[in-house]
Amino acid sequence: MDSPVSAQEVVQAAFFAAYWHILLALALIVTLVQALLWARRKSRKPFLNPEQFQPLPCVEKTYITHNTVRLRFALPRPDQRLGLPTGQHISFSVKGEDGKDIIRSYTPVSDDDLLGAVDFVIKIYPQGKMSQAIAKLQVGDTMLMRGPKGRFTYQPNMVQHFGMLAGGTGITPMYQVLCAILKNPKDKTKVSLLYGNLTEDDILLRKASSRRSAQELDELVAMHGDRLTVHHVLNTPPIDKEWHGGQGFITKDMIQAKFPPPGSNCMVLRCGPTPMCVAMRQHLDELGYPEAAQFQF
Numbered sequence: 001m002d003s004p005v006s007a008q009e010v011v012q013a014a015f016f017a018a019y020w021h022i023l024l025a026l027a028l029i030v031t032l033v034q035a036l037l038w039a040r041r042k043s044r045k046p047f048l049n050p051e052q053f054q055p056l057p058c059v060e061k062t063y064i065t066h067n068t069v070r071l072r073f074a075l076p077r078p079d080q081r082l083g084l085p086t087g088q089h090i091s092f093s094v095k096g097e098d099g100k101d102i103i104r105s106y107t108p109v110s111d112d113d114l115l116g117a118v119d120f121v122i123k124i125y126p127q128g129k130m131s132q133a134i135a136k137l138q139v140g141d142t143m144l145m146r147g148p149k150g151r152f153t154y155q156p157n158m159v160q161h162f163g164m165l166a167g168g169t170g171i172t173p174m175y176q177v178l179c180a181i182l183k184n185p186k187d188k189t190k191v192s193l194l195y196g197n198l199t200e201d202d203i204l205l206r207k208a209s210s211r212r213s214a215q216e217l218d219e220l221v222a223m224h225g226d227r228l229t230v231h232h233v234l235n236t237p238p239i240d241k242e243w244h245g246g247q248g249f250i251t252k253d254m255i256q257a258k259f260p261p262p263g264s265n266c267m268v269l270r271c272g273p274t275p276m277c278v279a280m281r282q283h284l285d286e287l288g289y290p291e292a293a294q295f296q297f
């Protein structure tokens, strides 16, 4: 005969049943909250709006050369992305002394996957309207930004080879594209960069600076030497040490020596001061690169 169930056993069984139900309910609530947070994060709109200038506060400002600053701006939310497709750029806007808007283009040097912040490297010209406003910008001040903007959008494997012609701060759009190429293991594109500067001190994004959010040129060449080559050309090479790069301006011969020939699934991108871009365009035309294989940022 079965022994009668004691009152204590009934209470114990009820307690265990309740215990497991509560545990199950808690696990369900935690999973639901996590799923909701994930969905919210996924659905959060990136910061940029092509229709409207929006202010972003500067949270860091460092001089990385005698005339170039690296700036970090904080996005409104720490888990937000900027939302800039590779190959595109952003407009900055400030009010000039005459009350007119000054608008200039800039390309971030931080990866678009970076959450909550965006970094720029900007050269200060003594007579430059925007760069003087940037020189005066203090940590805590805001800059109005609008974007994305631009006619070029990079797609993985869109060509077999990019030839890149950069002058001074014209390196920033090239850097953005080559970082996107090299970080994507499915992208097999090769890149040859010809980078012109006045002196060695003017070369930007070459060596890891103290505050950085990505690898810089020397490190990228060391890691991806089979896909990326960089040839520096200086107006005035250093006199106190050996210089292995080019001297003077970037020439037609240098382009011919470093880039694949026209018609070989190669596209040439260029960005730099206007006189340099005009000269490069002429070299490329004379070498026979078709219009469709050239792009100027």
Ligand SMILES: Cc1cc2nc3c(=O)[nH]c(=O)nc-3n(C[C@H](O)[C@H](O)[C@H](O)COP(=O)(O)OP(=O)(O)OC[C@H]3O[C@@H](n4cnc5c(N)ncnc54)[C@H](O)[C@@H]3O)c2cc1C
Pocket (backbone or CB within 6 Å): 089, 104, 105, 106, 107, 108, 120, 121, 122, 123, 124, 125, 126, 127, 128, 129, 130, 131, 132, 169, 170, 172, 173, 271, 297
């Ligand atoms: C796609 C793209 C991306 C870019 N990204 C970057 C970037 O990441 N970083 C960056 O630093 N730049 C970048 N630039 C360049 C940037 O847009 C500006 O052109 C640059 O900052 C100069 O703007 P500014 O208003 O300071 O100079 P401006 O006032 O436009 O002057 C330009 C030049 O003219 C000279 N000048 C101005 N007034 C006079 C005068 N009265 N007499 C003689 N000379 C004068 C200035 O000294 C300067 O050399 C980019 C440009 C493009 C197109």
